[in-house]
Amino acid sequence: MIVKNILSEELLTLAEVKEALEEIRLKRTDEPEELGYELRRAIKHADIFSEGTATDSREMVEELSGLEKMNPEISIKISDIRPKTKDEIRAIYAKERFTLTEEDLEAILDIVLRR
Numbered sequence: 001m002i003v004k005n006i007l008s009e010e011l012l013t014l015a016e017v018k019e020a021l022e023e024i025r026l027k028r029t030d031e032p033e034e035l036g037y038e039l040r041r042a043i044k045h046a047d048i049f050s051e052g053t054a055t056d057s058r059e060m061v062e063e064l065s066g067l068e069k070m071n072p073e074i075s076i077k078i079s080d081i082r083p084k085t086k087d088e089i090r091a092i093y094a095k096e097r098f099t100l101t102e103e104d105l106e107a108i109l110d111i112v113l114r115r
Contacts, residue, residue, distance in 0.1 A: 011072050013057040014080040018046035051082055056115055063111050069096075069104060082112055 012020070021043045028035055035043075051057075057079045064075035074092060083089045086105045093100055100108075 011076050013054065013061060013076055014046060014050040015052055015057040016054040018043075018050040019054045021046055049080070051080075052115065060111060060115055064108065067104070067107055067111075069098060069100060070108075078108065078112060082115075083109070084113070085109075 021039070024039065025035065025043055028039075052060075060079045061072075061075045064070055064078055065072065074096075077092055078089070081088070081092065083092065086109060089105055089108050090100065
């Protein structure tokens with residue numbers, strides 16, 4: 001399949017991807033054809049690495065987005081990884097051009113650990 005252009009783009013958390021893939025799997029299991037290799041691998045990956053529900057992860061992303069020095073990509077990453085220490089949060093921000101203060105780290109950690 002050749003993709004000519006992108007019609008729309010939306011950032012999804014891994015839990016949301018898991019639910020979307022589950023819907024696709026349920027639709028395709030009604031048909032006689034077998035699931036493709038890539039789809040099976042994507043479903044397996046989402047099952048292994050996603051934590052929580054799609055609504056819970058989306059709520060976390062929305063809450064994280066309200067913080068200073070937070071962009072949508074990082075909030076999705078934090079929701080997917082669910083860091084448990086300040087060092088893990090620093091690792092996520094390692095490529096950014098700024099560093100987080102202790103207050104920023106505490107606020108992010110508080111949101112993640114509450115869920």
